[in-house]
Structure formats: C-alpha cells, structure tokens
Amino acid sequence: MNCPICIVAPLSLGSLESSLSSQNCARCGGNWIPGAQYWKWLENQGENLPEVDAQTSDLPISEPTAHLDCPECKWRMVKYMVGRGTGFSLDHCHSCKGIWLDKNEWEVLRKRNLHDDLNSMLTEFWQSEALKEERRKRFERINQTKFGAEDYAEIKRIRDWLEGHDKKHELLAYLTDDDPLNV
Numbered sequence: 001m002n003c004p005i006c007i008v009a010p011l012s013l014g015s016l017e018s019s020l021s022s023q024n025c026a027r028c029g030g031n032w033i034p035g036a037q038y039w040k041w042l043e044n045q046g047e048n049l050p051e052v053d054a055q056t057s058d059l060p061i062s063e064p065t066a067h068l069d070c071p072e073c074k075w076r077m078v079k080y081m082v083g084r085g086t087g088f089s090l091d092h093c094h095s096c097k098g099i100w101l102d103k104n105e106w107e108v109l110r111k112r113n114l115h116d117d118l119n120s121m122l123t124e125f126w127q128s129e130a131l132k133e134e135r136r137k138r139f140e141r142i143n144q145t146k147f148g149a150e151d152y153a154e155i156k157r158i159r160d161w162l163e164g165h166d167k168k169h170e171l172l173a174y175l176t177d178d179d180p181l182n183v
C-alpha cells in the first residue's frame with residue numbers, strides 16, 4: 001500500500017495509540033487508519049472525552065488541497081472539515097471506510113479530545129456546523145480588511161453592548177441620525 005500523497009512511498013505499520021495502529025508514511029508523516037480498526041478502537045475507548053477548547057498549537061499542519069485516492073481501494077476520497085478552529089480536513093474513503101490524516105493531525109485532534117470524534121465528523125450535522133464556522137471566519141476576514149482590525153474590534157464591542165441594551169432602538173436611532181439635536 002502506498003501513500004496517497006507521496007504516491008511512490010510505501011506505507012508501513014505504525015501506531016497512533018497503544019491499541020490503535022496505522023499505516024504511516026515515513027516521507028510525509030501522514031497516517032492511514034483502516035475504518036474497522038478505528039471503529040474497534042473507539043468501541044474500547046468507553047466514554048467520549050469532553051472537548052478541550054482551542055489552544056495555540058505549534059505543530060505544523062500541511063493541508064493538501066488536492067483530492068486523494070484511497071490507498072487501499074483507490075476510490076477518490078472525500079474531504080470532511082474538522083472545524084472547531086482546527087482549520088484542516090480529513091480524507092475519508094466511502095468504500096472501505098478508511099481515514100487519512102496528514103502529519104500531526106492526529107496529535108492536534110488528541111490534544112483537543114477530538115480524536116474520538118472522527119465518526120461524528122463524518123456526519124452531515126457536523127459538516128454543516130463546520131461550514132457555518134468557515135463562513136463566519138470568512139466574514140470576519142472580510143470585515144477586518146474593510147474596517148481595519150482596530151475599528152472592527154471597536155464596532156463589534158459597540159454592537160455587543162447594543163445587543164443586550166433595553167434602549168437598543170433609541171440608541172441606534174440616535175447613532176444614525178445626522179442631526180440628533182435637531183439644530
């Protein structure tokens with residue numbers, strides 16, 4: 001079995017956890033987890049671990065944008081967003097149910113306790129949440145460019161303050177009135 005990224009490099013047996021083996025690429029550091037193995041490991045894991053909030057990670061992630069072919073059955077794999085601020089996707093083969101993770105992705109997932117959620121990531125619900133998160137981030141970037149980071153932070157602060165204010169509408173009317181004192 002060869003690496004779906006490096007193509008010519010063979011995968012060799014490695015381990016992600018004491019009871020979860022993977023097929024590892026020595027060249028790019030990616031890992032192939034056969035579906036049945038992950039499911040079995042997950043069953044023995046017991047209770048789902050509570051998610052840990054996003055933290056800055058210094059582990060470099062290289063996210064290939066090209067579509068990959070399954071190393072086992074050669075099917076074109078489908079990308080699933082991990083979301084939750086991680087910024088990367090995993091590749092999943094619908095035919096053999098295997099999962100491809102790029103270098104360091106398992107480590108990042110484990111730090112966040114998301115490594116026992118790969119099954120949930122493959123659901124429509126998780127993907128629509130991740131898509132919403134992407135859209136929000138894109139919108140934030142657009143606004144930051146439009147207003148500048150400092151002004152954007154300020155207008156957001158004002159917006160949050162207005163949101164919970166019982167005189168929100170009067171305040172807004174005052175704010176948008178060019179001549180509020182009517183002189």
Ligand SMILES: [Zn+2]
Binds near residue numbers: 005029030
């Ligand atoms: Zn590789």
Ligand SMILES: [Zn+2]
Binds near residue numbers: 073075095
């Ligand atoms: Zn496959």
